[in-house]
Amino acid sequence: MPLRALALDSKPQILSVDSPVRAVLRLMFEQRIDQVALVDAAGRFVGLAGVGMALERVVPVSARAEQGLNDLAFAGDALPMLLDHFQALLDQPAALLLDARAKPLHVATPLLEAALLLTRAHGPLPVLDDAGILVGLLGQRDLMHFLSTRSDAA
Numbered sequence: 001m002p003l004r005a006l007a008l009d010s011k012p013q014i015l016s017v018d019s020p021v022r023a024v025l026r027l028m029f030e031q032r033i034d035q036v037a038l039v040d041a042a043g044r045f046v047g048l049a050g051v052g053m054a055l056e057r058v059v060p061v062s063a064r065a066e067q068g069l070n071d072l073a074f075a076g077d078a079l080p081m082l083l084d085h086f087q088a089l090l091d092q093p094a095a096l097l098l099d100a101r102a103k104p105l106h107v108a109t110p111l112l113e114a115a116l117l118l119t120r121a122h123g124p125l126p127v128l129d130d131a132g133i134l135v136g137l138l139g140q141r142d143l144m145h146f147l148s149t150r151s152d153a154a
Contacts, residue, residue, distance in 0.1 A: 054097050099123070
């Protein structure tokens with residue numbers, strides 16, 4: 001059974017990939033969401049900007065780098081540093097927040113494949129139609145709910 005059989009709840013909030021991070025975060029805070037879909041000038045889906053990616057950008061590079069620091073307890077009260085990193089991020093392009101782990105699914109993706117990919121994802125995955133247009137997001141809870149309703153129907 002392909003994903004097109006699922007009724008995806010809603011389309012995510014959408015902004016231009018050229019929007020500043022400030023606009024992405026404002027929308028996330030106002031809508032109480034963790035992802036915003038980014039599109040190019042033609043309206044084609046580019047990727048998901050995630051609040052987790054914004055947080056990663058606020059943490060020092062030395063801790064984010066492969067084989068980086070595992071513990072920052074020695075830094076003490078780092079609020080001024082975190083605020084500096086946060087402020088520096090606000091006017092950067094939203095593309096900086098693209099989550100490479102959020103690989104798009106296609107409406108024809110089999111449910112089992114989608115389930116596997118969701119176990120590896122750090123959040124919902126975008127679902128695109130044949131034209132590459134975003135039709136919605138599929139999260140772990142969405143798929144489990146679908147299975148639950150099908151189970152009850154049996």
